Amino acid sequence: MSVVGSTPDQREATDEQLGLTSAEARRRLGRDGPNVLPAARRPHPVLMLAAQLVHFFALMLWAAAGLALLAGMPALAVAIAVVVLLNGVFAFVQEYRADLAAQRLRELLPSRVTVRRDGRAVVVDAADLVTGDVVLLDAGDRVCADLSLLRAHRLAVDESLLTGESVPVRPEPGATLHAGTHVVEGQAVGLVSATGSGTRLAGIAVVTQRAHRPRSPLSAQLHRVVTVVGAIAVGVGVLFFGVAVALGFDATSGFLFAIGVTVALVPEGLLPTVTLSLARAAQRMAGRNALVRRLESVETLGATTFICSDKTGTLTRNEMTVVRVWTPRGEARVRGEGYDPDGEVLASEAVREAVRAVADSAARCSPDAHAVRKQDAWRPVGDPMEVALHVLAARAGVPEPPRARERHPFDPRRRRSSVVDVDGVHVTGAMDSVLPRCAAPPEAAEDAEAAALRMSRTGLRVLAVARRRAPVPAAADDPEHDLELLGLVGLEDPPRPDVAAAIASCRRAGIRVAMITGDHPATAAAIAREVGLLGQDELVVAGGDLPPDEAALGRLLDRDGVVVARVTPEDKLRIARALQARGHVVAMTGDGVNDGPALRAADIGVAMGASGTDVAREAADLVLLDDHFATIVGAVELGRATFANIRRFLTYHLTDNVAELAPFVVWALSGGSVPLALSVLQILALDIGTDLLPALALGAEPPHSRTMAGPARRGRLIDGGVVRRAFAVLGPTEALVAVGAFVLVLLGGGWRLGQDAPAGLLATASGTAFAAVVFGQLANAFACRSETRWVGRVGLRGNTLLWFAVVFELAVLLAVLSAPYVPALLGGTTPSPWGWALALCAVPAVLLADGADKAVRALSTRRRTAGASSGRAPRRRPAARPVPAPEERDA
Ligand code: ADP
Ligand code: MG
Numbered sequence: 008m009s010v011v012g013s014t015p016d017q018r019e020a021t022d023e024q025l026g027l028t029s030a031e032a033r034r035r036l037g038r039d040g041p042n043v044l045p046a047a048r049r050p051h052p053v054l055m056l057a058a059q060l061v062h063f064f065a066l067m068l069w070a071a072a073g074l075a076l077l078a079g080m081p082a083l084a085v086a087i088a089v090v091v092l093l094n095g096v097f098a099f100v101q102e103y104r105a106d107l108a109a110q111r112l113r114e115l116l117p118s119r120v121t122v123r124r125d126g127r128a129v130v131v132d133a134a135d136l137v138t139g140d141v142v143l144l145d146a147g148d149r150v151c152a153d154l155s156l157l158r159a160h161r162l163a164v165d166e167s168l169l170t171g172e173s174v175p176v177r178p179e180p181g182a183t184l185h186a187g188t189h190v191v192e193g194q195a196v197g198l199v200s201a202t203g204s205g206t207r208l209a210g211i212a213v214v215t216q217r218a219h220r221p222r223s224p225l226s227a228q229l230h231r232v233v234t235v236v237g238a239i240a241v242g243v244g245v246l247f248f249g250v251a252v253a254l255g256f257d258a259t260s261g262f263l264f265a266i267g268v269t270v271a272l273v274p275e276g277l278l279p280t281v282t283l284s285l286a287r288a289a290q291r292m293a294g295r296n297a298l299v300r301r302l303e304s305v306e307t308l309g310a311t312t313f314i315c316s317d318k319t320g321t322l323t324r325n326e327m328t329v330v331r332v333w334t335p336r337g338e339a340r341v342r343g344e345g346y347d348p349d350g351e352v353l354a355s356e357a358v359r360e361a362v363r364a365v366a367d368s369a370a371r372c373s374p375d376a377h378a379v380r381k382q383d384a385w386r387p388v389g390d391p392m393e394v395a396l397h398v399l400a401a402r403a404g405v406p407e408p409p410r411a412r413e414r415h416p417f418d419p420r421r422r423r424s425s426v427v428d429v430d431g432v433h434v435t436g437a438m439d440s441v442l443p444r445c446a447a448p449p450e451a452a453e454d455a456e457a458a459a460l461r462m463s464r465t466g467l468r469v470l471a472v473a474r475r476r477a478p479v480p481a482a483a484d485d486p487e488h489d490l491e492l493l494g495l496v497g498l499e500d501p502p503r504p505d506v507a508a509a510i511a512s513c514r515r516a517g518i519r520v521a522m523i524t525g526d527h528p529a530t531a532a533a534i535a536r537e538v539g540l541l542g543q544d545e546l547v548v549a550g551g552d553l554p555p556d557e558a559a560l561g562r563l564l565d566r567d568g569v570v571v572a573r574v575t576p577e578d579k580l581r582i583a584r585a586l587q588a589r590g591h592v593v594a595m596t597g598d599g600v601n602d603g604p605a606l607r608a609a610d611i612g613v614a615m616g617a618s619g620t621d622v623a624r625e626a627a628d629l630v631l632l633d634d635h636f637a638t639i640v641g642a643v644e645l646g647r648a649t650f651a652n653i654r655r656f657l658t659y660h661l662t663d664n665v666a667e668l669a670p671f672v673v674w675a676l677s678g679g680s681v682p683l684a685l686s687v688l689q690i691l692a693l694d695i696g697t698d699l700l701p702a703l704a705l706g707a708e709p710p711h712s713r714t715m716a717g718p719a720r721r722g723r724l725i726d727g728g729v730v731r732r733a734f735a736v737l738g739p740t741e742a743l744v745a746v747g748a749f750v751l752v753l754l755g756g757g758w759r760l761g762q763d764a765p766a767g768l769l770a771t772a773s774g775t776a777f778a779a780v781v782f783g784q785l786a787n788a789f790a791c792r793s794e795t796r797w798v799g800r801v802g803l804r805g806n807t808l809l810w811f812a813v814v815f816e817l818a819v820l821l822a823v824l825s826a827p828y829v830p831a832l833l834g835g836t837t838p839s840p841w842g843w844a845l846a847l848c849a850v851p852a853v854l855l856a857d858g859a860d861k862a863v864r865a866l867s868t869r870r871r872t873a874g875a876s877s878g879r880a881p882r883r884r885p886a887a888r889p890v891p892a893p894e895e896r897d898a
Contacts, residue, residue: 023157023196026123026141035137042136042152042202044209055103059095064237064273071266078259082832083687087270090691097699098279105279105286105302112289115298116630117616120151121375128375130388136202143375144184144195145416147600147620153206154184154197160414161193165622169207189622191600194416229281240272243668250675267687268671270694272664280699281653284706288649296632297642298616304628306653307610309646310719311518313565313591314639315582315609318524318531319468320391320618321596321636322538323500327387327395329402331467331497333458334361335451341402346378346385346394348401363403365472365494368433370400371408372424373416390417391618392468395498396435419525419599420575425487431476432486437527438495439573441471445492452492459495463529466537467497506538509637514567517718518643521569523579523595528572535570542568550574553581561585576601583609592719594639596631597623613639640715647719648710651794656702658733659784659791663698665738666745666780673746680761682769684749684776686834689823696819697781700812701788707808708792728794732860737790740856741783741849748845749776752838767836774824774835775842781820783849785813790857795865797858 027035050058059065072087118133123141133151136142142154150164156178163175166188175191178184184197187208203209244265251261285302292299299305319325328346332339337358343350352362373393378385387394400408411426411433418424423436434441438459442452459469473490513520522540524531528547535541546563547570554560564571564582571582576599583605586593595609598619603626606612614627615634624630631638670684685693752772758764764772786798788809793801823829830836838846 023141023198024123025126027125027137027139029124032124032135032137032140035139036135039137040203041134043134044203044206052099052103056095056099059098059102059279060091063234065091065095067237067241067273068270071269074262075266078262080259080263083263083266086688086691086832087266090270090695093695101279101283105282108286108290109302112293112298112300115293115632116300116624117632118149118151118621120148121145128377128388136199138199138202140199142197142199144190144197146190146192146194146418147622148190149621149625150184150186150188150190150197152186152199152203153201153208155200156180156182156184156195156197158196159193160195162190162195163192165189165191189600189625191622194414229278233277237273240269243272244269247671247675251679254675254679256679263687264671264674264683267683267685267690268668270687270690272668277657277660280656280702280706283703284649284652284656287707288645292642292645293632295641295645296616296635296638297645298630298632299642300628300630304611305646305649307592307646308594308629308642309648309650310592311594311611311643311646312719313519313521313586313593314513314643315521315523315579315586315593315595316636316639317596317598318522318526318534319500320598320615320634321631322506322522322540323502323534325391325500325618325634327392327468327498327500329395329399329496330499331462332362332365332399332494333455333462333497334358334365334494335454335492336361338458341399343398343402346387346398348378348385348398350398350402352403359403361494363405364474365496366396366400366403367405367408368474368493369396369435369470369472369496370405371411371426371428371433372435373397374408374410374414374426392470392498393417396470396496399496419601422525422573423487427479427486429478431474432479432490433472433474434487434490435470435472437525437573438469438471439527441473441490442492444487444490445473446489447492455492455495459527460529462495462497463527464533466530466533467499468526468530470496470498472496502534502538503635503637505637506635509640510538510540512640512644512715515717516643516647516715518640519565519567519591521564521571521582523571523574523582525574526572528570531570531572535568540568541570542566546570547572550578553578557581557585557588561589565589565591576605579605580608594629594643596639597627599623602626644710644715648708648714651714652706652708654729654794655708655791656705658729658737659702659705659787660698661729661733662737662741662787662791663693663780663784665734666741666783667693669739669742669746670749670776677760681750682753682764684746684773685780686773688833689773689777689835692819692823692833693777693780693784696823697784697816700815701784701809704806704808704812705788705791708806711805732794736856736860737787737853740852741780741787744783744846744849744852745776745779748779748842748848749773751845752842755841770830770834770836771838771842774830775838775846777823777835778820778838778843778846779849781816782846783853785816786850786853786857788812790853793861795861797861798854799858 068087068091072084075087076084119130120133120136121128121130121143122136123143128143136152144150157180159178159180163177164184165175166185167173168187169185183200185208186206247268248261248265251264252258285305288305289299289302316322326345329341332341337354339352339354339358339362341350341352352359354362373390373396376389376393377397378394379388411428413427415425422440423434425432425434434444442455462469472493474493475490479486510520520540522531522535528549532541532547546566550571550573554563560581564586579595579597579602583593583595587610592610594611594613595605596613597606598615600620600622602623606614606623606626611629612627613629613631614623616630616632617634629642667685667690673681674683749772752775753764753768756768758768789798789803792806823833824835824837
């Protein structure tokens with residue numbers, strides 16, 4: 008019977024009903040290799056490194072080095088070159104790691120296909136497809152290899168990836184389906200004709216991978232920040248050059264000042280640090296089953312204010328069991344465990360007879376679903392609900408039905424599935440979709456409706472099963488009419504155990520949650536109540552009753568715990584848009600072939616990795632490997648933590664810049680009578696030697712219990728909060744201590760204003776200022792760990808990397824001040840004990856300033872909220888995004 012596997016020619020007819028044998032498939036896999044595209048050619052590491060050495064800032068610094076050389080300052084030139092190189096290598100390493108992380112994420116994205124092997128439909132990894140495999144395609148599937156089409160039913164294929172043509176095509180048997188296209192409607196059976204690098208996609212992929220990726224909003228925002236700061240750096244540098252010349256310095260020293268100022272302000276390390284911190288977050292999310300498809304989604308996730316979740320599989324376990332069957336002759340209970348076909352129908356023989364008819368028709372409607380026994384447990388293959396119907400058939404003692412002539416599988420718009428056979432039609436689907444097509448007398452219909460409502464109210468999902476026993480002419484347009492209602496099936500799908508906790512956590516975090524489901528309102532409401540999702544006003548709306556006006560829709564749904572039932576994919580799209588129009592950052596789940604637009608419209612489209620269609624996965628920003636609602640919430644938490652971390656090291660970076668700039672300002676304002684406290688080389692040593700690691704450590708600050716303790720902070724990375732802390736509080740404090748220590752050491756050494764200081768004294772004073780900045784930055788690193796709580800409350804533990812950074816920073820400090828040759832080159836020597844003491848003052852000074860600032864803000868926030876709760880409550884602006892005072896929560 009089998010013609011499989013006897014010849015190596017893959018075009019040799021594989022029996023369509025049997026497929027390959029698994030042995031033959033293995034053999035071909037060994038011969039042809041896995042069905043994967045040739046790896047994207049990434050730029051060579053050397054090129055990536057080179058790119059880090061020639062970007063805007065690097066070029067600026069190279070120019071400075073060149074000028075320094077021309078101006079006869081070779082030491083400075085070399086030092087600047089070393090800075091560019093070190094920075095370049097550092098940036099390269101981070102970018103390389105971020106790239107690797109992103110690639111690993113892509114590899115995690117599940118890709119499975121249903122093939123027929125050994126006469127059974129099995130799900131295999133797309134990489135294991137071989138030529139000659141018989142592939143079963145359904146709406147929503149991605150075509151994973153080039154196929155020649157054997158059979159097509161209402162097939163529509165989206166080829167836009169290959170051809171750019173957005174209107175789906177309707178191929179006929181004999182046509183070729185290319186890898187990379189998507190089935191958007193109907194079903195097909197195809198024979199694999201080419202895999203991996205043999206596919207047409209492989210040829211095209213090589214071309215598209217060379218194209219540049221578009222810049223995301225986050226990276227655009229970052230580039231803007233960096234460019235603005237860079238431009239300011241250059242502007243200030245030029246200004247200081249002017250001041251120096253005006254004060255009568257020669258051009259060389261003026262130039263030295265200018266470079267010092269510019270280098271002090273340029274935020275060289277910023278971009279790679281941000282990228283790495285996003286990549287690290289993405290990796291951590293993947294470890295928690297949340298796969299982001301673009302690094303920038305990490306940040307958007309953190310800003311999520313509204314989660315629209317479906318019910319089945321996300322809030323519930325998607326473990327379906329038929330527990331009740333209603334028939335016009337009476338009701339039955341069904342006993343059995345999971346998908347184990349062992350079990351029984353508890354009812355009188357007359358009712359059992361009716362149940363058998365229900366189970367038979369229901370099972371016929373989903374011919375590809377079945378349960379298999381794997382490692383002592385029965386597992387579903389195919390849609391779990393359809394599998395449950397097969398299990399019911401087994402428990403009721405119905406034999407496996409023959410394959411039908413024509414099949415109309417489930418479609419969330421029709422909400423029913425059906426098969427047509429020579430002797431009649433079988434229909435299974437939602438009550439409100441099937442009942443109108445039945446020719447039932449009104450009393451019978453009323454009975455059925457009452458039974459359906461009874462079951463729904465207990466949280467059961469209800470399916471109506473009907474059939475017509477009459478020959479159907481081939482290709483009849485709409486055979487689903489004049490049906491006889493056989494009965495109702497009640498399926499249990501228990502909620503996932505930790506969903507309730509995740510929903511509670513969303514509430515605390517100010518994130519609204521809505522259930523958006525295709526199921527019946529009563530079932531949806533019962534489950535929503537059970538997991539604690541249903542809000543106080545118990546609002547349950549049916550998709551058909553949603554207001555057509557977008558503003559009204561937004562007003563209706565913008566509250567916590569709404570249930571929208573019987574929705575269509577179009578409803579989802581409108582809901583996402585309406586909530587966004589009210590300022591929400593919306594995460595929307597979807598798994599169907601038609602959910603693509605809604606997933607793309609939402610700020611965060613969430614698709615399912617275990618169930619769900621390939622089409623949905625490819626439209627999504629986030630893929631849940633475990634389909635679990637709590638995973639979304641975990642990802643939001645990590646997103647928030649990451650955003651906060653980026654702000655942490657931004658604050659840290661900018662503070663340092665103020666301290667580095669201060670000596671130049673003092674020198675300029677004093678008309679040159681106060682000497683420069685820090686040399687340009689010392690500033691470079693600060694930027695490279697002592698500041699990079701703590702910034703990195705701050706970027707790795709783990710999320711803590713307060714991350715989800717209040718509403719999201721949305722917005723720009725650099726806002727008033729960051730600017731105030733860096734430029735008005737922490738920076739000036741550090742600068743004051745450094746310049747103060749410098750001047751005190753000078754004065755202590757006998758220097759008076761306006762005099763030239765002796766070189767030895769200047770070197771000690773400068774070393775003291777340098778040490779003060781390093782100590783200040785140490786304290787600053789700890790101060791930046793929280794935006795609201797001072798170091799005494801945050802404590803010193805919780806970030807091991809930061810302590811490594813501290814030790815490293817201190818080592819660099821000692822090296823800069825006391826290693827052989829270095830002090831002479833950089834221009835600062837070891838301070839006296841008294842100088843050390845002065846420098847150490849930077850630690851308490853920064854901590855005190857930070858603590859005082861946070862205390863004042865906490866006080867004013869409290870006063871504001873107290874004022875708001877007593878007396879006139881401020882009226883809520885209707886269109887306001889729910890982002891109350893960011894000060895109230897810790898970032
Ligand atoms: P959910 O939001 O719970 O995933 P769906 O859109 O999958 O909802 O299903 C909506 C309704 O369509 C269900 O309540 C059920 O009545 C019906 N239905 C779902 N799946 C099938 C199927 N495979 N065959 C027949 N009817 C189905
Ligand atoms: Mg569903």
